[in-house]
Amino acid sequence: MIVLLANGRYSVIGSYRNSDLLIAGNNTGKAQEAVRQIQEETLNDKVEFLYCDLASLKSIRQFVQTFKKKKIPLHVLVNNAGVMMVPQRRTRDGFEEHFGLNYLGHFLLTNLLLDTMKESGSPGCCARVLTVSSATHYIAELDMEDLQGSRSYSPHGAYAQSKLALVLFTYHLQRLLAAQGSPVTANVVDPGVVNTDLYRHVFWGMRLIKKLFSWWFFKTPDEGAWTSVYAAVTPDLEGIGGRYLYNEKETKSLAVTYDLDLQRELWARSCQMTGITDVTPDTFSG
Numbered sequence: 001m002i003v004l005l006a007n008g009r010y011s012v013i014g015s016y017r018n019s020d021l022l023i024a025g026n027n028t029g030k031a032q033e034a035v036r037q038i039q040e041e042t043l044n045d046k047v048e049f050l051y052c053d054l055a056s057l058k059s060i061r062q063f064v065q066t067f068k069k070k071k072i073p074l075h076v077l078v079n080n081a082g083v084m085m086v087p088q089r090r091t092r093d094g095f096e097e098h099f100g101l102n103y104l105g106h107f108l109l110t111n112l113l114l115d116t117m118k119e120s121g122s123p124g125c126c127a128r129v130l131t132v133s134s135a136t137h138y139i140a141e142l143d144m145e146d147l148q149g150s151r152s153y154s155p156h157g158a159y160a161q162s163k164l165a166l167v168l169f170t171y172h173l174q175r176l177l178a179a180q181g182s183p184v185t186a187n188v189v190d191p192g193v194v195n196t197d198l199y200r201h202v203f204w205g206m207r208l209i210k211k212l213f214s215w216w217f218f219k220t221p222d223e224g225a226w227t228s229v230y231a232a233v234t235p236d237l238e239g240i241g242g243r244y245l246y247n248e249k250e251t252k253s254l255a256v257t258y259d260l261d262l263q264r265e266l267w268a269r270s271c272q273m274t275g276i277t278d279v280t281p282d283t284f285s286g
């Protein structure tokens with residue numbers, strides 16, 4: 001099995017003891033250290049790092065080109081990278097950073113890898129796309145008129161919007177895959193509240209609370225990875241997609257995420273923004 005993690009947590013990777021693993025990320029030092037640790041602890045030497053900056057459409061395209069030259073299959077794609085509550089700033093392509101990196105980066109990466117995943121999956125053994133969202137999406141709003149937060153910017157609102165967009169993306173992707181009879185499924189994962197570096201941009205009071213009480217109400221990074229691992233390997237989800245998973249169980253996402261027209265509209269706009277051909281059939285609407 002080949003697993004590709006868009007900057008995934010080491011604990012997720014460590015679970016794939018006999019698999020080929022590829023870590024895609026923009027932090028070479030950190031990723032190489034993860035590769036070393038995985039090799040040491042699992043005795044799996046089929047672990048590799050490839051540079052990919054998800055905040056750059058060019059970097060994503062270059063990464064996919066390099067990956068495809070390897071001519072290896074791809075069974076699991078984990079869309080895990082993210083930033084939270086960063087100050088207002090733009091990606092290299094001019095997108096608001098949460099929207100550009102957390103959402104559009106994974107949108108493009110997934111779309112460019114879909115052909116390889118379709119060839120890698122088979123009936124009864126589907127390839128899997130799993131995308132890491134967040135409970136923050138429950139309080140998000142998607143402003144189709146101002147996706148880049150140009151009119152008014154709130155770091156929390158921008159993060160939440162990017163996580164909501166990932167849920168809408170997953171559901172539309174799953175509908176497309178199912179309509180094509182494709183041996184690939186797409187699910188979305190909520191890891192819970194996890195003690196990681198993600199919180200480095202939140203205000204100092206919250207960081208203090210995290211420091212004092214993380215042992216009490218935050219999951220450890222290992223625990224935070226469990227639902228991703230579950231989504232990647234459980235036989236219970238064979239052939240099943242379009243699920244929102246929390247604590248290794250299916251649960252409901254925000255009502256608006258089931259709006260087929262909104263899913264379609266966001267998909268179409270995302271295709272335009274990333275230069276992807278929209279293959280959604282005309283008949284495909286709410």
Ligand SMILES: NC(=O)c1ccc[n+]([C@@H]2O[C@H](COP(=O)([O-])OP(=O)(O)OC[C@H]3O[C@@H](n4cnc5c(N)ncnc54)[C@H](O)[C@@H]3O)[C@@H](O)[C@H]2O)c1
Nearest residue numbers: 007025026053054055080081082134192193194196197198
């Ligand atoms: N920690 C939580 O409480 C929590 C809650 C809900 C959802 N999540 C989600 O879980 C995922 C993992 O976050 P985490 O908590 O492990 O935080 P983290 O900061 O430890 O991990 C985020 C990862 O994204 C990578 N990344 C950042 N910018 C990148 C770029 N331009 N290109 C490629 N990779 C990049 C980082 O290197 C890092 O490995 C994120 O999508 C986050 O939104 C986390």
